[in-house]
Amino acid sequence: MRRISPIQRFKMMNPIIQLFKFFILSIKVMVIVAGGHGGTRKVN
Amino acid sequence: MSKIVVLGAGISGHVAASHLRRKLTKEHEVVVVSPNSNYQWIPSNIWVGIGRMPSKKILFPLAPLYKKKGIDFKQAKAVTFHPEGDLEESKPYVMAEYVTGDKQGTQEKVTYDYLINATGPKLNFEATNGLNPGTNKTYSVCTYTHAEHAWDGLNNVIQEMKQGKKAKILIGTGHAKATCQGAAFEYILNVEQELRKHKVRDMAEITWISNEYKLGDFGMDGMLMSYGSITMKSSEMVEMIFEDRDIKWILGAGVNKIEDGVAHYENLEGDNKSEPFDFAMLIPSFSGHGFKAFDKNNQEITDKLFKGFMIVDADYTPRPYEEWTVQDWPETYQNPSYKNIFAPGIAFAPPHTISKPRKSRNGTDIFPAPPRTGMPSGITAKLVADNIIDSVKSGKESLKHKGSMGNMGAACIASAGYGLLDGSGISITTFPIIPDYKKFSKTQGRHLGKTFGSIGLAGHWLKLALHYAFIYKAKMKPFWWLIPE
Ligand SMILES: Cc1cc2nc3c(=O)[nH]c(=O)nc-3n(C[C@H](O)[C@H](O)[C@H](O)COP(=O)(O)OP(=O)(O)OC[C@H]3O[C@@H](n4cnc5c(N)ncnc54)[C@H](O)[C@@H]3O)c2cc1C
Numbered sequence: 001m002r003r004i005s006p007i008q009r010f011k012m013m014n015p016i017i018q019l020f021k022f023f024i025l026s027i028k029v030m031v032i033v034a035g036g037h038g039g040t041r042k043v044n
Numbered sequence: 045m046s047k048i049v050v051l052g053a054g055i056s057g058h059v060a061a062s063h064l065r066r067k068l069t070k071e072h073e074v075v076v077v078s079p080n081s082n083y084q085w086i087p088s089n090i091w092v093g094i095g096r097m098p099s100k101k102i103l104f105p106l107a108p109l110y111k112k113k114g115i116d117f118k119q120a121k122a123v124t125f126h127p128e129g130d131l132e133e134s135k136p137y138v139m140a141e142y143v144t145g146d147k148q149g150t151q152e153k154v155t156y157d158y159l160i161n162a163t164g165p166k167l168n169f170e171a172t173n174g175l176n177p178g179t180n181k182t183y184s185v186c187t188y189t190h191a192e193h194a195w196d197g198l199n200n201v202i203q204e205m206k207q208g209k210k211a212k213i214l215i216g217t218g219h220a221k222a223t224c225q226g227a228a229f230e231y232i233l234n235v236e237q238e239l240r241k242h243k244v245r246d247m248a249e250i251t252w253i254s255n256e257y258k259l260g261d262f263g264m265d266g267m268l269m270s271y272g273s274i275t276m277k278s279s280e281m282v283e284m285i286f287e288d289r290d291i292k293w294i295l296g297a298g299v300n301k302i303e304d305g306v307a308h309y310e311n312l313e314g315d316n317k318s319e320p321f322d323f324a325m326l327i328p329s330f331s332g333h334g335f336k337a338f339d340k341n342n343q344e345i346t347d348k349l350f351k352g353f354m355i356v357d358a359d360y361t362p363r364p365y366e367e368w369t370v371q372d373w374p375e376t377y378q379n380p381s382y383k384n385i386f387a388p389g390i391a392f393a394p395p396h397t398i399s400k401p402r403k404s405r406n407g408t409d410i411f412p413a414p415p416r417t418g419m420p421s422g423i424t425a426k427l428v429a430d431n432i433i434d435s436v437k438s439g440k441e442s443l444k445h446k447g448s449m450g451n452m453g454a455a456c457i458a459s460a461g462y463g464l465l466d467g468s469g470i471s472i473t474t475f476p477i478i479p480d481y482k483k484f485s486k487t488q489g490r491h492l493g494k495t496f497g498s499i500g501l502a503g504h505w506l507k508l509a510l511h512y513a514f515i516y517k518a519k520m521k522p523f524w525w526l527i528p529e
Contacts, residue, residue, distance in 0.1 A: 012500035
């Protein structure tokens with residue numbers, strides 16, 4: 001069943017659009033990774 | 045002078061050893077004990093398993109690197125733990141058994157001041173009757189040798205399809221409580237694309253079999269995510285992908301027996317069913333290694349250290365799903381009984397699953413065990429190393445560095461097909477890994493801005509870029525430490 005429309009597929013596979021996406025994705029992933037981590041328990 | 049012993053040289057053991065070596069002066073010893081001579085970048089096994097990447101590209105020998113960097117390497121496996129030493133040895137030690145060379149089979153007491161148990165999971169194929177990679181037409185991609193065999197098996201089936209034989213392909217989880225659905229998900233999409241490339245897609249019926257209650261659970265209770273300008277459930281995203289690629293699915297399935305080309309399973313309705321196949325890749329259950337521990341007088345104290353995996357600073361009090369909180373999850377990965385022992389990565393015992401536990405009508409538990417992917421494995425290893433470094437330098441215990449999976453994000457870039465211009469990847473980020481249903485009560489426990497999904501060629505490039513970046517980092521090449529975990 002074609003659940004992904006031709007226009008969506010074109011956007012997903014077009015190298016130029018995807019090159020921009022690559023940079024955006026890399027930054028977004030870096031933000032999550034470098035965004036830090038920590039504890040969850042409050043110390044009284 | 046301190047001696048830090050790291051057990052295991054997988055993602056977490058290697059990350060810990062390399063940071064320890066970089067930040068501690070040479071008067072302190074860093075020792076790695078691991079049975080495998082090679083480091084392997086496990087996520088790229090998926091591409092080995094479809095014949096697109098030779099295994100030599102995902103591994104390198106550890107001994108020369110460790111020698112160059114001043115890390116002592118023992119190609120041995122830990123056998124027993126002695127956190128108080130014994131009547132002859134006053135220092136705590138691990139009994140290690142050499143697995144190769146002249147010393148093969150001999151045991152050595154490896155003493156330590158600090159111990160990092162980064163032994164990951166035991167691939168528990170025995171837990172499923174007949175599930176043994178390379179037999180009964182079932183394969184695994186959990187190690188590079190398994191992945192090589194998987195490609196041989198898949199290639200045979202592809203050649204048969206080219207001769208006109210139809211084939212059934214089954215990919216997913218091979219046990220009622222298996223984890224690592226993400227790896228199987230990547231593999232099924234890569235196999236599907238390979239069949240198209242070999243022009244035999246119409247000859248194959250591809251089926252996903254999983255212990256998940258819903259598609260896209262991934263052992264993380266699923267997630268609500270941003271997808272472009274809309275908000276979507278991970279189940280909807282995976283359903284869209286599977287339907288688009290004509291992949292069938294069987295959910296809530298606890299595979300319990302494999303016979304030649306047949307997987308037997310029980311489903312949540314309590315029915316016993318079977319699914320035939322010509323090629324299957326099924327992820328086994330992961331378990332602890334069954335280590336035993338002894339006190340100074342050689343009395344067994346295994347339950348102080350292990351609960352399957354290693355006991356750390358989690359809250360293990362049994363509670364119903366509705367009462368679970370993020371605070372149950374560990375922050376420092378320190379063993380509460382022996383404060384100089386730590387267990388990052390997959391080696392620590394989780395307090396409970398992340399996905400909602402479910403039983404079949406016959407009372408069989410069928411739900412995913414909690415995954416600990418590469419990123420949290422690396423992050424937890426680094427924070428353990430940093431706490432040990434601070435403790436060594438200050439001469440007193442320091443636990444300043446904390447990283448609960450309930451306050452940590454993860455990026456999972458799942459390959460959905462290999463190819464520089466026709467490849468694809470599904471990029472999913474999640475924050476936090478353990479859903480915090482109190483903090484993010486309206487968005488299924490996750491921060492929507494930091495939990496998103498994206499499909500396309502860029503995902504494949506990103507996965508490939510990560511492959512090269514992480515191998516560069518693992519080889520400890522110049523400025524490797526600038527690349528985050
Ligand atoms: C096919 C596949 C694909 C994956 N893809 C991804 C992905 O795309 N992204 C992602 O984030 N994660 C992925 N993962 C998960 C990721 O590989 C794991 O999270 C990670 O490897 C866990 O690291 P670890 O160091 O805890 O365990 P491991 O990497 O399993 O390392 C354990 C180490 O301990 C050693 N050891 C075992 N027994 C002993 C013993 N008795 N004594 C001493 N040492 C011992 C082993 O030889 C090994 O070196 C994937 C996993 C698989 C199987």
